[in-house]
Amino acid sequence: MTAVARTTVEASAVPSAPSRDRGGRRLPRILHPVAWWVWALALATAVSRTNNPLLLFLVLAVLGYVVTARRTEAPWARGFKYYLYLALTVVAIRVVFRAVFATGTTPRDHFLFSLPHIPTPDWYAGIQIGGPVSLEAVLSAATDGLRLACMLCCIGAANTLANPKRALRVLPGALYELGVAVTVAISVAPQLVQSVQRVARARKLRAGRTQGLKALRGIVVPVLEDALERSLRLAAAMDSRGYGRAGTATRRSRRATGALMLLGMCGLCTGAYGLLDATAPTFLGLPAMGLGTALCVAGLRLGGRRITRTTYRPDPWRLPEWAVAGSGVVSAVLLFSNLGYDPAQLNPTFYPLTWPDLPLVPTAAILLAGTAGFLAPPPSPVQRADAP
Amino acid sequence: MTSRVATAIRLTPRVGIVMTMAAFLGLVAFFWPFVVAPGTFGSNYAPTLIFGVLLLLVLCVVLSEIAEGGIDSKALAMLGVLSAVNAALRPLGAGTAGIETVFFILVLAGRVYGPGFGFTLGCTSLFASALITGGVGPWMPYQMFGCAFVGMLAGFLPRASGRREVLLLAVYGSLSGFLFGFLLNLSFWPFSLDPDSSIAYLPGLPFTEQWQRYIAFDLATSLGWDTGRAVTNFVCVMLAGPAVLTTFRRAARRARFRAPVRFAAPPTAASGRR
Numbered sequence: 053m054t055a056v057a058r059t060t061v062e063a064s065a066v067p068s069a070p071s072r073d074r075g076g077r078r079l080p081r082i083l084h085p086v087a088w089w090v091w092a093l094a095l096a097t098a099v100s101r102t103n104n105p106l107l108l109f110l111v112l113a114v115l116g117y118v119v120t121a122r123r124t125e126a127p128w129a130r131g132f133k134y135y136l137y138l139a140l141t142v143v144a145i146r147v148v149f150r151a152v153f154a155t156g157t158t159p160r161d162h163f164l165f166s167l168p169h170i171p172t173p174d175w176y177a178g179i180q181i182g183g184p185v186s187l188e189a190v191l192s193a194a195t196d197g198l199r200l201a202c203m204l205c206c207i208g209a210a211n212t213l214a215n216p217k218r219a220l221r222v223l224p225g226a227l228y229e230l231g232v233a234v235t236v237a238i239s240v241a242p243q244l245v246q247s248v249q250r251v252a253r254a255r256k257l258r259a260g261r262t263q264g265l266k267a268l269r270g271i272v273v274p275v276l277e278d279a280l281e282r283s284l285r286l287a288a289a290m291d292s293r294g295y296g297r298a299g300t301a302t303r304r305s306r307r308a309t310g311a312l313m314l315l316g317m318c319g320l321c322t323g324a325y326g327l328l329d330a331t332a333p334t335f336l337g338l339p340a341m342g343l344g345t346a347l348c349v350a351g352l353r354l355g356g357r358r359i360t361r362t363t364y365r366p367d368p369w370r371l372p373e374w375a376v377a378g379s380g381v382v383s384a385v386l387l388f389s390n391l392g393y394d395p396a397q398l399n400p401t402f403y404p405l406t407w408p409d410l411p412l413v414p415t416a417a418i419l420l421a422g423t424a425g426f427l428a429p430p431p432s433p434v435q436r437a438d439a440p
Numbered sequence: 441m442t443s444r445v446a447t448a449i450r451l452t453p454r455v456g457i458v459m460t461m462a463a464f465l466g467l468v469a470f471f472w473p474f475v476v477a478p479g480t481f482g483s484n485y486a487p488t489l490i491f492g493v494l495l496l497l498v499l500c501v502v503l504s505e506i507a508e509g510g511i512d513s514k515a516l517a518m519l520g521v522l523s524a525v526n527a528a529l530r531p532l533g534a535g536t537a538g539i540e541t542v543f544f545i546l547v548l549a550g551r552v553y554g555p556g557f558g559f560t561l562g563c564t565s566l567f568a569s570a571l572i573t574g575g576v577g578p579w580m581p582y583q584m585f586g587c588a589f590v591g592m593l594a595g596f597l598p599r600a601s602g603r604r605e606v607l608l609l610a611v612y613g614s615l616s617g618f619l620f621g622f623l624l625n626l627s628f629w630p631f632s633l634d635p636d637s638s639i640a641y642l643p644g645l646p647f648t649e650q651w652q653r654y655i656a657f658d659l660a661t662s663l664g665w666d667t668g669r670a671v672t673n674f675v676c677v678m679l680a681g682p683a684v685l686t687t688f689r690r691a692a693r694r695a696r697f698r699a700p701v702r703f704a705a706p707p708t709a710a711s712g713r714r
Contacts, residue, residue, distance in 0.1 A: 100485060131574035142632070149660070150634040180638045193634040200631070204577075211574035220571070226504035229511045230564060236520025237527055237568035244528050273683045276525070280691040283521035287514040287695075295513045306508070310454055313501050317461040320494065324468040328475050341494070348501050355504050 080432040083122075085214035086222060087373040087428075092210035094380035095421050096203045098387040102398040106410045107418060108198045114422035115202075115209045121425040123212050124432070135208025139201030146197030151185045160403065161186030188402045218367055225356025232295075236286065240279070247278050305354060312351030319344025375427040379420055386417035447554025447595070448515040448697045455505045455556070459592070462498045466585050469495050470623045473630050473641050474650055485631050488578070495581035499563060499588065506556055514695045515557065519564055522549055526565035527572055542566070543590060543620075543669075544676040545684075547613045550594030552688040553697075558591025582627040590616045606681045613673035621666035625658050633657070 099111055123129040152167065169182040217238065223231045251274045260270060323341025326332045387398070393411040400408040451459075468475070469491035476487065511519075522545060529541040542565060550558025566584045570576045593616070600608050633640035639656040 128572065128574035145632070145661075146634050149639065150637045153638045153640075153656070153660075193637075196634055207577040208574070211576050216571040216574075216576070224500070226507070227500060229507040229516055230503050230560070230567075233516055233519040233523060233560070233564045234568045234571065236517060237523035237564060238571060240521055240524040241528050241568070241572060244524055269680050269683055272680050273687055276684060276687050279521045279525055280518065280687065283517040284514065284691070284695060286521070287512075287517035290513040290517065295516075309508070310505075313458065313505060314454070317458055317465075317498070317501060320465055320498065321461050324465055327472070328468065345494075345497060348497055352500055352504055355508065358508070 078429050080430045082124075082215055082218065082367075082431060083213075083376060083428045084367045084369050084373045085216070085219035087369070087377045088214040089210050089219070090377040091380035091421070091424055092206045092213075094377075094384040095418075096206035098380075098384040098417065098421070099199060099202045099206065101387045102414065103195050103199055104398055104400055104408050104410075104414075105195050105198060106408055107398070107414055108195070108202050110415065110418050111202050112205060114418055114425075115205050117422055118425040119209050119212050122428050122431060124215075126215070128216055129212050132205075132208050132212045135205050135211075138208075139204050142201045142204065143194055143197035146193045146200075147190055150189055150193035153181060158188075158403075161188045162405070163187075164190070188405065191405075192402055221363065221367070224352050225359045225361060226352045228356075228359040228361065240282070243282070244275065244279060247275050251275055251278075305357060309351050309355040312347050312354060316344045316347030316349075316351055319347055372427055372429050376424045379424050379427060383417040383421040386420075387414055447556065448518065448692070448695075449506060449511055449554060449556035449560065450509050450698060451506070451554075451556045452509045455502070455509060458502055458505050459559075462502050463589070465494065465498050466589065469585075470582070470626050473626070473654070474647055488627065488631055492578045492581045495585050499581065499584060502588075503560065503563060506560060511560075512698060515553075515697055518553070518691070518695065519557070519560055522561055523565040523568045526561075527569035530565075530569045530573075541672070541676070542569075542587065543613055543617055543673050544680070546587060546591045547594045547609055547616070547673075547677065548681060548684050548688060550591040551597060551609060552685060552692060553595070555592045555595030558593075558595045559588045560591075562587035562589070562591035579624075579628065582624060586620045586623055590620060606678060606685070609681060610674045610677040613677045614670035617669040617673045618666050621662055621669060622658060625662050626654065629654060629657055 095111065095115075099108065102108065119132050123132070163184050163186050166184045167182040169180075172181060217235070220231050220235060248271065251271050255267065255270060260267070319340050321344075322336055323338065323344055326334075326336030326340055327338075329336075392413040397409050397411040398414065400406070472487055472491060526542050526545050529545065546558065546562055546565065549561055553561075563584045566580065566587050570580055594609070594612060597608060597612060630641040639653050639660065641650070641653070645653070
């Protein structure tokens with residue numbers, strides 16, 4: 053009775069502190085990682101359709117809004133700015149390489165300047181280095197690079213927003229061992245940093261050098277010994293907790309799994325061969341590859357039976373997950389449907405040079421994807437870095 | 441000196457067949473710009489994504505087959521810990537003149553613990569590092585595949601001992617660094633450049649011209665990085681190789697991977713009471 057009373061008191065105390073909760077009255081929780089990935093990949097698909105710099109900048113703005121509104125304090129959530137740097141690099145590389153290794157300028161172009169022309173030998177005739185650089189060439193390289201940069205940023209947003217430790221649960225049962233190894237790796241990595249610091253401090257106390265190549269060996273070996281020792285202890289702990297318990301797979305189902313995998317791989321190889329050889333019948337190409345894929349997936353599903361897993365605290369898939377994933381998918385569908393706008397507006401031409409239009413329906417579609425920023429529940433105010 | 445310890449993960453003949461097919465598929469997935477008949481794919485983005493998904497599926501199949509033969513808990517814990525070492529080492533090198541620190545542990549561990557372990561370690565260390573740093577993306581299957589094969593082939597290197605073994609591993613490490621860079625460049629070359637640039641991928645060109653374009657691209661973008669990677673690998677293995685090899689071998693002896701399990705007959709009731 054007292055326990056019930058205590059829980060009700062605690063529950064009523066939660067809404068009394070609204071200043072910490074950025075999402076109004078909604079309870080903070082972590083959105084299902086798959087929902088964020090679906091949203092981001094759908095947005096990346098939508099981006100692949102357009103070359104319009106205005107729409108692309110709008111996508112970047114939407115990504116920036118959603119990431120700032122819904123990211124946590126976890127270490128992987130700080131990576132978005134590196135994706136932005138990477139995006140800038142991509143655009144710069146495109147423009148520079150287009151200018152230096154230039155071909156495809158027409159007499160109607162607006163010439164900006166000319167780079168010195170370097171002659172290449174006859175047997176290397178396909179490559180041109182230097183020559184005139186036109187405004188159209190630079191602009192087309194920049195917008196094309198911007199599209200690639202936007203797709204990169206979509207992936208970066210998914211990495212920032214989705215919790216990778218929870219995403220590991222989506223791995224199929226056949227890859228259970230891989231998932232365990234990666235989970236071990238993620239949990240051990242912080243301990244390794246401590247181990248390195250400990251060894252370095254010990255070296256310092258003995259007046260040993262802590263920098264330079266000689267110190268490398270003095271630090272690497274103790275840290276590795278420590279890590280390997282830890283792995284043996286961990287293995288003993290796993291054994292004592294029942295790792296390696298067999299699942300429900302029988303000998304027959306194991307054989308069937310093997311047969312499915314081998315047949316599937318044969319199908320994939322045949323498909324790959326069909327893609328290489330132009331004279332091969334068409335059914336050897338992508339259809340054979342599809343069949344092989346289906347067989348392999350069936351084999352993986354069947355192979356998952358050799359492990360029984362139970363889930364501790366399963367991630368729910370509720371209305372916010374549907375809303376976030378749906379907003380991304382709907383925007384991709386709108387950009388591929390050509391409904392209510394001229395498809396030419398998505399890819400404005402540079403001949404003649406004009407200011408690009410902002411078509412209404414694609415703009416609305418991209419803004420719709422941005423609603424994920426408030427459709428998703430707010431993340432919990434303090435997300436511990438080592439929380440699962 | 442080279443006391444042959446049991447490899448950590450057993451490779452059955454079935455895994456061997458699957459790995460051979462996986463190697464063929466990997467070659468196609470990396471070298472498609474030169475060999476695919478023109479007009480097979482619509483855009484330059486499509487094949488990269490298709491082959492990325494394909495490589496992911498192939499990796500899943502190979503790993504599942506390896507796991508089917510049984511990974512004991514000691515090998516699994518060692519995989520996890522060494523992946524953590526690799527994931528912690530990786531950010532140290534990234535961004536500074538192409539210094540690549542992942543291959544160092546990968547090559548040595550593949551050598552000591554065998555090809556199956558090397559393959560799995562290549563996958564898990566890149567996967568863990570991508571999860572920690574937020575670097576999951578379509579490039580990951582290519583990287584994982586490359587690293588997996590670097591680790592696996594290290595396990596297949598010929599017998600040698602003493603200084604010769606270290607030299608062999610150092611040369612292998614630097615060569616694999618070069619090859620890895622060359623292949624990974626190839627994986628994003630088709631879409632990373634403006635199609636009007638004269639070193640970009642152009643579907644339908646004859647092999648030699650396409651090859652010349654790619655070599656120019658490789659020279660212009662990443663030869664310096666790859667050289668840096670090769671030199672670091674060589675120097676790291678030469679300097680720290682012997683000590684790390686000894687450490688790994690000692691751990692392998694202590695772990696006794698795949699120790700045969702024998703059930704002794706239960707003691708009789710009379711002897712149990714005494």
